[in-house]
Each structure stands twice: as structure tokens, then as C-alpha cells.
Amino acid sequence: MRRTLVAGNWKLNLGPGAGADLAAAIQSALAGRKLRGDVLVCPPYVTIPAVAAFAQGSPLLLGAQDCSDQAKGAFTGQVSAVMLAEAGCSHVIVAHSERRQYQRETDPLFIAKIDRAHEAGLIAVFCYGELLDERRAGRAEAVVAAQLQGVLPQLAQATADNLILAYEPVWAIGTGETATPAIAQQMHQYSRAQVAALLGADAAARMRILYGGSCKPSNARELFALSDVDGGLIGGASLDAESFLGIVEAAEEIAA
Numbered sequence: 221m222r223r224t225l226v227a228g229n230w231k232l233n234l235g236p237g238a239g240a241d242l243a244a245a246i247q248s249a250l251a252g253r254k255l256r257g258d259v260l261v262c263p264p265y266v267t268i269p270a271v272a273a274f275a276q277g278s279p280l281l282l283g284a285q286d287c288s289d290q291a292k293g294a295f296t297g298q299v300s301a302v303m304l305a306e307a308g309c310s311h312v313i314v315a316h317s318e319r320r321q322y323q324r325e326t327d328p329l330f331i332a333k334i335d336r337a338h339e340a341g342l343i344a345v346f347c348y349g350e351l352l353d354e355r356r357a358g359r360a361e362a363v364v365a366a367q368l369q370g371v372l373p374q375l376a377q378a379t380a381d382n383l384i385l386a387y388e389p390v391w392a393i394g395t396g397e398t399a400t401p402a403i404a405q406q407m408h409q410y411s412r413a414q415v416a417a418l419l420g421a422d423a424a425a426r427m428r429i430l431y432g433g434s435c436k437p438s439n440a441r442e443l444f445a446l447s448d449v450d451g452g453l454i455g456g457a458s459l460d461a462e463s464f465l466g467i468v469e470a471a472e473e474i475a476a
Contacts, residue, residue, distance in 0.1 A: 222428050224257030224444060224471040225384065225451035227345065228458025229285060229313060232264065239267035243274040245461035250279045250468075256475035257451065259468055260311055261458065265299055272308035283311030283345070286319060289332035291339075301333075301340035311343045313453075315371075317390045317432075327370040334383070335376045343381075345453065346371065347432060349388035349407075352395055361410050368411065372418045380426035386453040387411055388432035399433045401442050408448035437466030444474045 234242060243261065250259060262283040263271050275282040288298035304312055314337065315330045330346070337344040348367040350360045364387070372378060387407055392399035408429050416424035428450040431443050435452040443449055451471055457463040 222426065222450045224475050225260060225428055225430060226257065226464075226468045226471050227260040227283070227311070227313075227386075227430065227451070227453050228262060228464055229316070229453055229455055230261065230263045230267070230458060231285070231318075231455065233459055234263060234267055236267050236270035239263045240270040240274070242459070242461055243271040243280065246464065247274040247278045247280050249461070249465050253279060255279050255472065257468075257471045262311070262313055268304070268307050268309065275308060281311060282309050283313065284309050285313050285316070287312045287314070287333055287337055287342075289329055289336055291336060301336040301342050305340045305342055309342060311345055311384075312337050313345045313347065313386075316347045317349060317388045317393075327367075327374075330371050331374045334371070334378070338375070338377050338382050343384060345384045345386050345430070347386045347388050347453070348411075349390050349432065352391035352397065355389075355391045355397075360407065364407065364411060365414055368414045369418060372415065378419060378423075380423045380428075384428045384430060385411060385415070386430040386432040388453070392433050401439075401446060404431050404433065404443055404449060405446040408446065412448050435467060437463055437470065440467040440470035441474060444471050 258281055260281040260283050262285050272282055284304045287301045287304055291300055314333045319325045334344040350363040354363045389399040391397055411429055412424050415427055430451045430453045431449050432453040435454050436457045454467060
């Protein structure tokens, strides 16, 4: 059975002080518990050391929001996967929709970043999903297929143990459109079928696929109960301890 994962992407929020406070609140709530699923937070680079102090020895996992495609060298402003591992990270997000949109990142870069992450022993969380115009044009599945086909088969050592997928219905974020549970299940099921075709049936059965849309305590239980949804990549709700822990509790109840 696949373990659920509730992953908080803090984006461009929370410096070391505020990040430490939030991590302390989450760590305190999880301390001493034997969780059925996993809980991950991904702070900004400068906040990682502050959060690492609370993650060490606790159920709270630590990740980063991105990594370089380079191992080392004259690449000003970049942070390598090896550095992240040394700082205490176990996971790294790659190809988030905001990286695709604002930094114009593409498949070859994603492949290189994920390969670097795997070389460093990190688990990569690979994001993908269609835009509003693409969904309205009836191209949602075609776009998702192209994004998965453009990366997964080219990875040097992708397995269900070192790769997690996160489906982002980008069209439902800040547009007034709604990604219903039925749509979430449809797209996750389709994604899993793509993984089976690209990496094999065993990898597809074992690989976790997260929902990266608007997830909050009020709808988390319904989403996580879907057969092909294995948790969530949480944005805004991950910045508040009560909201984030409410989503964690929903995942734990589903996994019971």
C-alpha cells in the first residue's frame, strides 16, 4: 500500500525566524507519533537550516523547492542537490508550475535536475499539469502525457522509491475554475496509466502521485480518499500550522 504524503511548499514565504516557529509547531504536534503517512515541508533555501533543527530525529521531513542541474562550479546563485542533502534535506521539488511559467524551465533541465537529485540521494517531487487554455481546448490528457513522456523515460535511475509525482491543475489556481474530486481522480488515474506505459506496471502501482491543486482541511479527506491520490502538495495552507496539521490528520484518517 502506498504511504500518503502531505508536502508543504512554502514558496517565497517565511524567513529563518518565522520558519523555525512554524516547524516547531508542526514538530511538536507530530512528536512521539507513529505516522501512517509522511509529512514534508519545503522552505526557502535560507530557512532550511532553521527547519532542519526541528526535523532532525522527528517524523517531519525536510525538502527544498528546487535544485541546480549542476553539481558544482561557477554558477552564481545556484544550490546543488549535494548541498541540500548535506543541509538535511531528503526531498526536492522539480518543475513546479511557477518554475515553468516564470523561469521558462523545460524538460531537458528537469531531467538534469532530477538526475542530480538522485545522484545526491534525494527523492524528487516532479510537478506537471495543464493550463486553463489547454483544459478548455480538451487537451488536458495530451498535455499531461507529453510532460510525463518528456521526462520520465529519460531519467537515469527513476524508481517508485526516489520519484514522486505531483499533478498540478494549474487552470484551477486563481482562475475561479474548480478541480472537482472526480477530475482529480481522472487525471491521477490517467497519470498512473502513463507511468505504467513508461516505467512499468510495478513502478506505477508503487509510485505516489500527489494532488497539487487547492487542498485545505475542508476538502483534504475527500481528495485523499480517491484511489489514485496519495496525498497533496500544499501551498497556502502549509503556511499555517493549524491548517497544515488539519490536512495531515485527514491523510492519517484515510490511511487508517
